[in-house]
Amino acid sequence: MNPVLRFARAVRSLAGTMVTLVLSLLPLTALLVALPAVAPNEAVLSDSVPPATTRGRRFLRRLGGLGAGFVVVVALFAFAVELVGRLPLPDRGQFGSLAQKVLGAVPAEMLPPGPEPTVGITAGIVPPTPPEMVKKRAKLERALSTGVDDPVRQREAKADLDTVNAQIAEVLPNSRQLQILLSPEWGPWLGQPIWKLLPPPLVQHWPFIFLVVYAADLGLLLMIGRVPLAYNFRNLVVRWRIAGLTSLAFTVVVGLLVVLLAFVNGMYKLNEGTGIPGNVFVLSDGATDELFSNLGYGDTDNALRQAATLDPEGNPLPAPVRVARVRKEKDGTLTRLKGDEEPPAGQPATYLASKEIYFVVSQPVPVKEGEQARRRLLNMRAVDDAPVAAAVHNISLYDGGRWFTQTGVRQIPTGEKNADGSPRVRNYVECVLGEGAAGILGADANKPRLEVGDTFQLGDLDWIVVGIMKAEGTTFGSEVWVQNIDVVTKTFGKKGTYTTMVLRCDPDTADAAKALAYHLQYRYTAAKFKPFAEPDYYAELTKTNDQFLTWIVLVAAIMAIGGVFGVMNTMFAAIAARIREVGVLRILGFKRWQILISFMLESLAIAAVGGMLGCVIGFAADGMEARSQLSSGAGGGKSVSLRMVVDYQTVAAGMLFTLVMGRLGGLVPALSAMRMEILDSLR
Structure with a gap:
């Protein structure tokens, strides 16, 4: 045979197989009603159909089959979206970021950008793209509309806006991309990512959507009936060894996937548990992480007296948003002051704000003789007022613990004497530890964890534990808290500036935190800050989670390829051993599509059993402790201790994964069984 012709046939066969694999992910009922598109004379939901003897009739029947299949797919997904949307699921799903990444393309940006602007562009500066110009103009217009207090900044914003408008006017006539982005008809549709055009449940909870679709699909198939289910069940019982080994492969793959997803889920839960809706997290301008932030002492004091009167959109707030205040009682407890309430005489008011210095310390890890030296990173946080910091972060101590003293140092006798006969003492820095x-x-001390009164060495300092924080499920659980004293900050090179300031808003709401954060960033001109509503800051740290999730999906895809081929081999072998049985089923009156569905359901049953066992095994990872790094993707980050979490989202992803593998591996063998002629199968 001609090599070129042989290659062309191989490419066509490969393309056909790929199309078949994609079709296997569709609901089986949709494939059934669409069957006339490839077999116009095949009866599906009826005993027989009149033969289509002309091309026109065959074309109409094919067209009708495609249309009917499309309608079934849309109806099943619409039902699933409506049902999942009514379930008590969180607004943000664990796999929503993955869907946003896959569907993040902006249709308008796929068009040629057109000419580059020359207005306002100096040598060595990369000209902005059409999307960048549109976003910058919207940002400047928004800033000017909400009001800029500083006249200099207001003039700069107006000048920048004039430059952007001139650039847009220059490029607009010859840029189809920019025309669409600015079009009031097409811009809202084609100027944003694809995922924003889809229903939120389909983006945030797509594993549940597909599971509901497949469950509804199975229900429809059982309602249609006329599939030899008893034959399939008997075959699985008789050939239980082969079915069991195939199912075991699914168990191993799904179990590993659930464990990996439990790790990522634990990181998400860690972030969610740390960010408090009513807090504002303040860094210095330009800082990407609190590790690189530097706040001046005077700047922080001035910011505490600020009040936001407008929301980020420029609308008046019902009441000004300020930093909350407390008064300290004689027993050391804090009492919240309401609005402009003043404390009694002798009990000065204190802002509910924590000024902190965050830093990371490298510590050698004890190793056995002959082992290579290793080091670990410890997260440390020096605070000015521990009770206030604890109130801001909603942290308390376990019984028997206390916060450090004002000096932050305890002197403990060593049992020895100095030359003058006085007792020799040793200075220990007081610290409070998170559980992690x-x-x-x-x-290091061969104990489950350090307790109050235990000591350890870090750097050139001796430390004593005075309290253990109840901070499990937050990033603070992996931190060491100390008093902001020179002996600590000078030793680790952090003397002179704060890195972080966390403010509790009054009123204590998420909207108030967003308003105050916006005010400090865009309307407060005495100093430049980079403030966040605290949940938004910790949401930035989930970029590490997204990277882990992406890699897990890649690993799962590689494992799925092996699983799919394993199912294919099993099903092909099963069909080869049951060729005559297929012929007998055809003689008994079962149609081709019934044979197709029969073998597909058999494949899915094997996959489902293995997947459920894998989820059960993976559930053993729930609550296991692990360590990881949280980062915003721009350096810095936090080394944290977390607990792995296996929840309903993780189990749903595992079951969806196993069903997809079963479908991909079962359709091609089922099609080969369906195409068998009766006489050929009986020979």
Whole structure:
């Protein structure tokens, strides 16, 4: 045979197989009603159909089959979206970021950008693209409409806006992309990512959508009936060894996937548990992480007295948003002051704001003789007022613990005497540990975790534990808290500036935090800050989670390829051993599509059993402790201790994964069984 012809046939066969694999992910009922598109004379939901003897009739029947299949797919997904939308699921799903990444393309940006602007462009500066010009203009217009207090900044914003408008006017006539982005008819549709055009449940909870679709699809198939289910069940019982080994492969793959997803889920839960809706997290301008932030002492004091009267859109707020205040009682407890309420005489008011210095310390890890030296990173946080910081972060101590003293240092007799006969003492820096940090340091002392009164060494300092924080499920659980004293900050090179300031808003709401954060960033001109509503800051740290999730999907895809080929081999072998049985089923009156569905359901049953066992095994990882790094993707980050979480979202993803593998591996063998002629199968 001609090599070129042989290659062309191989390419066509490969393309056909790929199309078949894609079709296997569609609901089986949709494939059934669409069957006339490839077999116009095949009866599906009726006993027989009149033969289509002309091309026109065959074309209409094919067209009708495609249309009917499309309608079934749309109806099933619409039903699933409506049902999942009514379930008590969180607004943000664990796999929503993955859908946003896959569907993040903006249709308008796929067009040629057109000419580059020359207005306002100096040598060595990269000209902005049409989307960048549109976004910058919207940002400047929004800033000017909400009001800029500083006249200099207002003039700069107006000048920048004039430059952007001139650039847009220059490029607009010859840029189809820019024309669409600015079009009031097409811009809202084609100027944003594809995922924003889809229903939110389909983006945030797509594993549940597909599971509901497949469940509804199975229900429809059982309602249609006329599939030899008893034959399939008997075959699985008789050939239980082969079915069991295939199912075991699904168990191993799905179990590993669930464990990996439990790790990522634990990181998401860690971030969600740390960010408090009513807090504002303040860094210095330009800082990407609190590790690189530097706040001046005077700047922080001035910011505490600020009040936001407008929301980020420029609308008046019902009441000004300020930093909350408290008064300190004689027993050390804090009492919240309402609005402009003043404390009694002798009890000065204190802002409910925590000024902190965050830094990371490298510590050697004890190793056995002959082992290579290793080091770990410990997250440390020096605070000015521990009770206030604890109130801001909603943290308390376990019984028996206390916060450090004002000096932050305890002197403990060593049992020896000095030359003058006085007792010799040793200085220990007081610290409070999160549960994760206590466990990490406890392993060095062969203990489950350090307790109050235990000591350890870090750097050139001796430390004593005075309290353990109830901070499990937050990033603070992996931190060491100390008093902001020179002996600590000078030792680790952090003397002179704060890195972080966390403010509790009054009123204590998420909207108030967003309004105050916007005010401090765009309307407060005495100093430049980079403030966040605290949940938004920790949401930035989930970029590491998204990277982990992407890699897990890639690993799962590689594992799925092996699983799919394993199912294919099993099903092909099963069909080869049951060729005559297929012929007998045809003689008994079962149609081709019934044979197709029969073998597909058999494949899905094997996959489902293996997937459920894999989810059960993976559930053993729930609650296991692990360590990881949280980062915004621009350096810095936090080394954290977390607990792996296996929840309903993780189990749903595992079951969807196993069903997809079963479908991909079952359709091609089922099609080969369906195409068999009766006489050929009986020979």
